Amino acid sequence: MNDRTPLLTDQTPLPDTIEARLRRQLTFLIEVDRLKTILRQSPLAAADRRENDAEHSWHLAMMVVVLAEYADEPIDVGHTIKLVLVHDLVEIYAGDTPIYHPTMGADQAERELAAAEKLFGMLPADQAAEIRALWDEFEARQTPEARFAKAMDRLEPQLLNWMARGGTWLSPGITADDVRARKAMIGDASQALWAASKQIIAEGERRGWARPGQARR
Amino acid sequence: MNDRTPLLTDQTPLPDTIEARLRRQLTFLIEVDRLKTILRQSPLAAADRRENDAEHSWHLAMMVVVLAEYADEPIDVGHTIKLVLVHDLVEIYAGDTPIYHPTMGADQAERELAAAEKLFGMLPADQAAEIRALWDEFEARQTPEARFAKAMDRLEPQLLNWMARGGTWLSPGITADDVRARKAMIGDASQALWAASKQIIAEGERRGWARPGQARR
Ligand SMILES: [Ca+2]
Numbered sequence: 552m553n554d555r556t557p558l559l560t561d562q563t564p565l566p567d568t569i570e571a572r573l574r575r576q577l578t579f580l581i582e583v584d585r586l587k588t589i590l591r592q593s594p595l596a597a598a599d600r601r602e603n604d605a606e607h608s609w610h611l612a613m614m615v616v617v618l619a620e621y622a623d624e625p626i627d628v629g630h631t632i633k634l635v636l637v638h639d640l641v642e643i644y645a646g647d648t649p650i651y652h653p654t655m656g657a658d659q660a661e662r663e664l665a666a667a668e669k670l671f672g673m674l675p676a677d678q679a680a681e682i683r684a685l686w687d688e689f690e691a692r693q694t695p696e697a698r699f700a701k702a703m704d705r706l707e708p709q710l711l712n713w714m715a716r717g718g719t720w721l722s723p724g725i726t727a728d729d730v731r732a733r734k735a736m737i738g739d740a741s742q743a744l745w746a747a748s749k750q751i752i753a754e755g756e757r758r759g760w761a762r763p764g765q766a767r768r
Numbered sequence: 769m770n771d772r773t774p775l776l777t778d779q780t781p782l783p784d785t786i787e788a789r790l791r792r793q794l795t796f797l798i799e800v801d802r803l804k805t806i807l808r809q810s811p812l813a814a815a816d817r818r819e820n821d822a823e824h825s826w827h828l829a830m831m832v833v834v835l836a837e838y839a840d841e842p843i844d845v846g847h848t849i850k851l852v853l854v855h856d857l858v859e860i861y862a863g864d865t866p867i868y869h870p871t872m873g874a875d876q877a878e879r880e881l882a883a884a885e886k887l888f889g890m891l892p893a894d895q896a897a898e899i900r901a902l903w904d905e906f907e908a909r910q911t912p913e914a915r916f917a918k919a920m921d922r923l924e925p926q927l928l929n930w931m932a933r934g935g936t937w938l939s940p941g942i943t944a945d946d947v948r949a950r951k952a953m954i955g956d957a958s959q960a961l962w963a964a965s966k967q968i969i970a971e972g973e974r975r976g977w978a979r980p981g982q983a984r985r
Contacts, residue, residue, distance in 0.1 A: 559813050563931055566971040569964045576834050578966065581927050583830060584813040587823045596776050596801040606804045609826035612853050613800060617793050617895060619920060629846015631851075633798055636829050710798050747786045747794065754783040 554644045554665040558582055558673075572675050575744040579673040585643045592649045592722075593707075596714035604639040604647065607720040611635035618703070621741040624695035634700040637682055637688045648759040650708075650733055652716055692739070702740035706748060709734060717760040720752075727756040728764035771861045771882040775799055788890050796890040802860045809866045809939075810924075813931035821856040821864065828852035828920040835920070838958040841912035851917040854899055855906045858883040867950055868927075868939040884977075909956070919957035923965060926951060930968055934977040935970075944973040945981035 560578050562756035569577065589604040589721045602610075614631045619628045641645075648659045666685060669678040688697050712718035720730050730752050738745035775793050783792045786794065807819040819827075836845045856864075861883035865876045884903060888896040905914050929935035937947050947969050955962035972978045 563933065566967050568967045568971070570960070573838070573960065577927060580827075580831055580834060581931060584827070584928070584931075587812055587819070587825075588815045591946065595804055596798050598805045602804070603780060603823070605823040605826045606820070609803075609822045609829070610797075610801070611769065612826070612829060612849070614797055616853065617797055617891070617898075621790070624865055629844075629848075632829070632846065632849055633833060635832065636826065636849075638805065671822050674834070679874060682833075710794060711801070713782065714776065714801075716780065737896065743787070743790065747790055750783045752787045755786070 552585065552646075552701050553662075554669040556644060559584065575673060575675055576678070579670075582670065582673060583640060586640060589639070589647055591640045591647050591708075592651075592719045594715045594718050596711055604642055607707065608636055610707050611638075611700070614703045614707060616701070618741075618744065619699070621740050621743045622695065622699050624698075626699050631696040631700050633685055634689045634696055635703060637685045638700060638704065640670060640682070641686065643670055643701045648672055649719070649722075651719060651725050651729070668703065679688050692736070692745065698736075698740040702737040702744060705734050706744060708768050709748060709751055712760075713755060716758070717755070720755060720761040724757070726764050727752055727761040727764065730761055730762070769861050770804065770862075770879075771886040773861060776801065792890060792892055793895070796887075799887065799890060800857060800860065803857060806856070806859045806864055808864050808925070809936045810928045811932045811935050813928055819928065822860055824924065825856055826851055827924050828855075828917070831920045831924060831935050832916070835958075835961065838914070838960045839912065839916050839942060840958050841915075842938040843913050843916050848917050850902055850921060851906045851913055853910075854902045855917060855921065858886060858903065859888055866936070866939075868942050868946070873907070909953070912957070917954075917958040919954040919961060922951050922954050923961060926965060926968055929977075930972060934972070934981070937972060937978040942979065944969055944978040947978055948981070 560581050565574055565577055566618045566723050576587060587603050587605040590601045591607055593602045595602050612635050615628060615635060641663040643661040648656055667683060671682050688694055689700055692698050692701050712720050737748050756763060777798050781922050782791055782794055804820050804822040807818045808821060808824055810819045812819050817978060829852050832845060832848045832852060836843060858880040862879040865873055888899050905911055906917055909915050909918050929937050954965050973980060
């Protein structure tokens with residue numbers, strides 16, 4: 552899929568008896584069903600398959616509810632949840648860019664921008680701007696809520712990798728030090744969660760679920 | 769799965785160097801990964817498979833963000849999102865009870881209560897009480913937020929059934945009147961959304977995607 556992909560509803564438009572604004576909103580809400588088909592690298596803990604972006608976004612939202620008390624700066628929980636709900640929507644057309652992938656990040660920003668314009672542009676202008684602002688806020692990490700949302704995005708696959716006894720920690724050429732470097736932004740949101748994150752990586756390294764940290768030095 | 773199912777982390781407990789309260793919370797957050805494996809009857813719009821509860825919960829949360837303006841009574845959007853995030857958690861052990869299923873509803877309340885006690889009981893007591901209160905509020909439908917959350921839970925599969933040109937509307941013995949009866953609680957939250965819902969069902973009925981309303985009369 553990309554920003555020239557036809558809409559899901561092109562084949563089955565909603566009845567045109569529905570009031571125009573609401574019809575646009577419902578058409579958008581059908582289109583975002585595609586998030587359920589965007590696969591991430593992370594293996595589920597509960598089944599033998601990879602996670603999709605919609606499940607992942609739900610999981611982050613649950614983590615915000617349960618872990619908000621560990622935020623080092625006060626956060627608005629409802630707002631933080633909104634950030635995680637929308638943070639991956641652009642992947643509907645731009646695809647998932649694996650965190651340990653060497654080259655795919657190059658044109659990621661461009662692809663994601665085109666995707667945002669297509670997808671959010673389906674909504675009435677006021678709501679397009681609202682969702683776009685949430686996505687921009689998440690990406691910029693300049694608010695306590697965005698930093699906490701990003702920390703959840705880093706911590707969740709770590710829990711799944713633990714359960715998989717390695718998972719993407721064992722991606723080609725990656726060491727425990729690389730994992731720590733990519734997870735360090737958890738510490739921008741919460742010292743307590745970053746401490747736990749480091750304990751999980753250290754124990755994974757000890758058990759051989761991540762390559763020794765010094766392998767690339 | 770049921771309330772005697774071992775925990776996912778029984779095989780791979782988190783490092784015991786993690787502080788006790790946080791370790792309980794993370795253990796719960798791993799266990800709820802199971803929600804991604806609980807299948808609903810609804811077919812996805814974007815792929816040829818059934819929807820799971822985690823994706824469904826994310827979708828409802830997105831609908832709250834986009835459709836909150838149609839609530840007939842003022843709602844707290846953040847609180848409403850929390851209700852939909854947790855509303856199906858008990859299905860991890862109790863399973864999904866299909867809305868058009870003739871008998872499975874009989875011991876549903878009992879199974880869901882046992883599931884709630886096991887699952888929420890994994891959390892520290894203060895949070896177990898908080899999540900339980902959210903679930904109870906959703907089920908009781910006595911607050912504007914709970915009524916709106918429930919309306920999303922009824923409206924979302926309707927959008928998926930539309931895209932499937934029938935889907936579960938064509939369950940054995942079900943007519944368009946049955947569908948309308950089960951969806952009517954959308955009107956307890958929003959007259960505008962209930963009007964749209966009725967337009968979708970009526971057009972589905974006209975196209976043969978739901979059996980004529982009078983079939984059972
Ligand atoms: Ca349900």
